[in-house]
Amino acid sequence: DVKVTQSSRYLVKRTGEKVFLECVQDMDHENMFWYRQDPGLGLRLIYFSYDVKMKEKGDIPEGYSVSREKKERFSLILESASTNQTSMYLCASSSRDFLFFGYTFGSGTRLTVV
Amino acid sequence: RKEVEQDPGPFNVPEGATVAFNCTYSNSASQSFFWYRQDCRKEPKLLMSVYSSGNEDGRFTAQLNRASQYISLLIRDSKLSDSATYLCVVNNNAGNMLTFGGGTRLMVKP
Numbered sequence: 001d002v003k004v005t006q007s008s009r010y011l012v013k014r015t016g017e018k019v020f021l022e023c024v025q026d027m028d029h030e031n032m033f034w035y036r037q038d039p040g041l042g043l044r045l046i047y048f049s050y051d052v053k054m055k056e057k058g059d060i061p062e063g064y065s066v067s068r069e070k071k072e073r074f075s076l077i078l079e080s081a082s083t084n085q086t087s088m089y090l091c092a093s094s095s096r097d098f099l100f101f102g103y104t105f106g107s108g109t110r111l112t113v114v
Numbered sequence: 115r116k117e118v119e120q121d122p123g124p125f126n127v128p129e130g131a132t133v134a135f136n137c138t139y140s141n142s143a144s145q146s147f148f149w150y151r152q153d154c155r156k157e158p159k160l161l162m163s164v165y166s167s168g169n170e171d172g173r174f175t176a177q178l179n180r181a182s183q184y185i186s187l188l189i190r191d192s193k194l195s196d197s198a199t200y201l202c203v204v205n206n207n208a209g210n211m212l213t214f215g216g217g218t219r220l221m222v223k224p
Contacts, residue, residue: 102163
């Protein structure tokens with residue numbers, strides 16, 4: 001069964017901390033994505049990557065950065081966590097045939113910044 | 115206009131009912147359509163693709179209306195376990211990724 005694994009289900013961090021969210025996929029997918037999901041706002045794209053070492057800004061990149069050093073791993077970094085970054089973070093991956101097969105999501109990380 | 119629009123609901127229906135959701139999309143050139151299901155506090159999961167000719171998977175039927183630019187999801191004989199949020203997904207204007215609607219919440223009551 002294909003898998004996208006996010007390292008933590010729940011995280012609590014303090015304001016100002018640097019936070020790393022890790023995502024690993026075992027499907028040899030080229031594309032990887034980071035979203036956040038908040039009530040009433042739906043899924044919002046933070047960053048995405050179509051290849052190793054590639055990254056592109058999504059709709060809400062401010063306050064975030066990403067790293068993709070290996071094909072299977074896509075990390076989201078909160079440089080200095082703030083309370084308005086409290087959210088559910090979802091990683092997704094897809095092959096280049098995503099128009100036929102869609103995206104596969106990880107189980108999410110619920111981050112609380114206090 | 116949003117690329118993908120859905121009625122957020124909630125749709126409250128009794129067990130056994132038939133319920134249908136629509137989703138409108140703005141890009142007339144869109145080629146790729148999906149329905150995802152998301153349970154409370156869980157990740158979205160692919161429910162079904164939507165094909166031009168319409169398609170069925172058990173109690174679920176998906177339809178595409180290109181002329182009016184909407185897709186629909188019909189659920190027959192609703193079960194309590196169908197309670198979830200249903201996300202409509204369409205490829206974006208540039209064709210290089212998928213755009214997710216805000217979701218329609220369904221609550222099936224005993």
